[in-house]
Amino acid sequence: xxxxxxxxxxxxxxxxxxxxxxxxxxxxxxxxxxxxxxxxxxxxxxxxxxxxxxxxxxxxxxxxxxxxxxxxxxxxxxxxxxxxxxxxxxxxxxxxxxxxxxxxxxxxxxxxxxxxxxxxxxxxxxxxxxxxxxxxxxxxxxxxxxxxxxxxxxxxxxxxxxxxxxxxxxxxxxxxxxxxxxxxxxxxxxxxxxxxxx
Amino acid sequence: xxxxxxxxxxxxxxxxxxxxxxxxxxxxxxxxxxxxxxxxxxxxxxxxxxxxxxxxxxxxxxxxxxxxxxxxxxxxxxxxxxxxxxxxxxxxxxxxxxxxxxxxxxxxxxxxxxxxxxxxxxxxxxxxxxxxxxxxxxxxxxxxxxxxxxxxxxxxxxxxxxxxxxxxxxxxxxxxxxxxxxxxxxxxxxxxxxxxxx
Numbered sequence: 001x002x003x004x005x006x007x008x009x010x011x012x013x014x015x016x017x018x019x020x021x022x023x024x025x026x027x028x029x030x031x032x033x034x035x036x037x038x039x040x041x042x043x044x045x046x047x048x049x050x051x052x053x054x055x056x057x058x059x060x061x062x063x064x065x066x067x068x069x070x071x072x073x074x075x076x077x078x079x080x081x082x083x084x085x086x087x088x089x090x091x092x093x094x095x096x097x098x099x100x101x102x103x104x105x106x107x108x109x110x111x112x113x114x115x116x117x118x119x120x121x122x123x124x125x126x127x128x129x130x131x132x133x134x135x136x137x138x139x140x141x142x143x144x145x146x147x148x149x150x151x152x153x154x155x156x157x158x159x160x161x162x163x164x165x166x167x168x169x170x171x172x173x174x175x176x177x178x179x180x181x182x183x184x185x186x187x188x189x190x191x192x193x194x195x196x197x198x
Numbered sequence: 199x200x201x202x203x204x205x206x207x208x209x210x211x212x213x214x215x216x217x218x219x220x221x222x223x224x225x226x227x228x229x230x231x232x233x234x235x236x237x238x239x240x241x242x243x244x245x246x247x248x249x250x251x252x253x254x255x256x257x258x259x260x261x262x263x264x265x266x267x268x269x270x271x272x273x274x275x276x277x278x279x280x281x282x283x284x285x286x287x288x289x290x291x292x293x294x295x296x297x298x299x300x301x302x303x304x305x306x307x308x309x310x311x312x313x314x315x316x317x318x319x320x321x322x323x324x325x326x327x328x329x330x331x332x333x334x335x336x337x338x339x340x341x342x343x344x345x346x347x348x349x350x351x352x353x354x355x356x357x358x359x360x361x362x363x364x365x366x367x368x369x370x371x372x373x374x375x376x377x378x379x380x381x382x383x384x385x386x387x388x389x390x391x392x393x394x395x396x
Contacts, residue, residue, distance in 0.1 A: 035316045037235030107315070110368075114312045117305070117371050118233045127372045156385035163382060164358055166365030170308075173315050174325045184361060187354035191393055 020058050022048040027069035028076075032107035036115030041065055063121045066112065070129050073109050077133060080105070081140045090196070091189035093144040097161065098185055100137065101169030102178075109133075110170070137162060147196050157195055164188065218256050220246040225267035226274075230305035234313030239263055261319045264310065268327050271307055275331060278303070279338045288394070289387035291342040295359065296383055298335065299367030300376075307331075308368070335360060345394050355393055362386065 026048035030039040041062050045055035059065035080100065087093040100106065116126035141158050142149055149155050168184065171177045224246035228237040239260050243253035257263035278298065285291040298304065314324035339356050340347055347353050366382065369375045 156381050160382045160386045163365035164362040167361035183354050184358045187351050188358045
């Protein structure tokens with residue numbers, strides 16, 4: 001954080017932590033709403049109600065800010081994954097998995113992902129993050145579905161489900177796709193029920 | 199095109215058509231490689247080897263150029279869809295459908311789609327386009343799979359397959375995902391074979 005820890009001065013540390021937290025949350029919101037090109041450090045600082053100087057103290061460059069925001073998105077998504085209740089049916093499990101791809105966290109991650117395809121500074125960082133999130137999501141999906149990956153085809157079945165969930169998230173980007181999505185989820189939950197219980 | 203048709207002067211018309219075509223192709227390439235923020239009319243004109251004045255003659259604004267490029271992407275994708283050979287198996291059909299989402303046309307469309315989520319001028323145009331392409335792709339997928347949509351669940355099964363194809367396209371954005379994709383396609387082709395032939 002670039003700050004000395006002064007004994008007996010927790011308020012300053014707290015303020016610093018709160019400022020950092022607000023900047024990261026604003027970075028995710030700005031990214032989801034305005035895309036990479038519209039999300040500069042100044043835009044994020046203004047959105048967070050933080051001075052430009054304070055923002056630059058925490059994050060000297062735009063890449064620093066959004067790399068930290070990427071990490072923040074990853075941690076938030078992991079927390080979401082861990083908090084998911086144990087589903088009572090395949091359909092509930094599929095709904096939870098698909099739900100990970102339809103909120104503002106996915107929108108922010110998508111903007112970063114797409115920006116990483118043409119921004120050399122972002123590419124390797126975002127690829128590494130996606131690999132990590134992908135593995136964690138896969139493991140969680142297996143648990144939610146009560147599926148055993150040692151059975152032939154189960155790994156690819158669950159991978160395909162996660163690809164479908166990502167595609168459903170993309171379909172929700174420009175308009176509310178929830179009605180159609182609900183029907184697709186219901187049908188594919190029926191199919192998965194058959195496939196996984198065979 | 200903003201040009202008078204002069205009798206006996208086809209070369210000028212031809213030149214104009216060729217210039218327009220080159221600008222549209224360059225717009226798609228720039229969009230796929232540099233994203234929306236990196237794709238100005240000047241960048242596209244330079245890529246196409248066309249003077250800025252000529253580019254502005256054809257497309258007075260950035261929105262004009264990329265709206266036309268969106269249309270061009272749509273027409274190219276329709277042409278790709280129509281040229282697809284009749285598949286000999288469910289797996290070949292799934293491979294053809296998924297193949298639509300892994301080339302430069304999908305990359306360009308994805309960049310536009312994501313830009314449309316925060317660029318008000320693009321939003322309605324891209325939504326309308328996606329609706330049209332979505333319907334056409336759905337119809338084509340039904341044909342390729344030899345599926346009858348009147349049977350219960352078939353519509354949602356095919357919609358889910360197209361969502362999966364879109365998610366597979368997204369997974370291919372930052373790195374070559376073809377090996378994993380091949381295994382997912384093989385497994386889901388087996389599942390679809392069962393579901394559609396029931």
